[in-house]
Amino acid sequence: MEQKKTAENLSARAAKTGPGKVAWWIGAGMILMAWALAEAWLIAPTERTMGIYQRIFYVHVPGAFTGFLAFFINFIASVIYLFRRSPRADAWAVASAEVGLAFLSINLITGPIWAKPVWGIWWTWDARLTLTLVLWVMYASYLLLRHLTPAGELQPRLAAALAVFFFFDTPIDYMAIRWWRTQHPQPVILGGPNAGMAPAMWVAFWAGWAAFLVWMVVLMRLRYRQARQRQRLDELRRAAALRAS
């Protein structure tokens, strides 16, 4: 009886994040994406020293910031799971880790594309680049661990503990260009009184980040729904195995 209730509850909640509601977010994401592209390509002025290559910034930095935000959500969801053992928190944790990894991948791919014409090299092992790569590897291993270990109580608990530990690389990665001398440019955003951009560049940056944030919400909702359905599937399978034994 209790199990039937849980299954019905899961189904009802899954319907709430169904395709109808998500369609609005997808529409908003498409509009923002078009605006972001227009800002980055047509409206934002060309930067003085890097020239047109600086335009990669409008996709490179929003990718990193969106990834960091998703990892922060993963951290909060993991802490909640460790205290409350809430399956919903676990579903948010897996959804945010996967979506965060997708956005960090964008940052890691666009970085070398920008670096090659500006620095003359694709990659260098400076603090910022290395810490970002380490962050990517950590969350990839987090997802791999979740995929390879059998479903049950131990899997989400182990994943949540690891996620809390992994998150600490995020602020260190963010601060790397402030703490150490790096090949990576010094901070342009929140870099102090001598940092910043021309006002029109800020608009292009905010447009790009807004588009990515809306897509983060869309993807996270879809992935959360899947995680909840997976939990229900595992629950039904466990019940069937119990009946059979």
Next chain:
Amino acid sequence: MAAMWNTAPQSGAKGEETMISVVAAFTVAWLALGVYVLTLAARQRGLERELKAVEAEAAEEK
């Protein structure tokens, strides 16, 4: 230590610059998101099929 970016004194790119890197970066970024959306959609279909099969099995057993 901080960086300040300003606009070019005159519009237009430097002579040796090409748009290839910029086009590649934007294409890869949005393509990666597109591929991820398609992967999620395919995974959703598989999950729903699996769920239906298990639910049907459970109903039969009852």
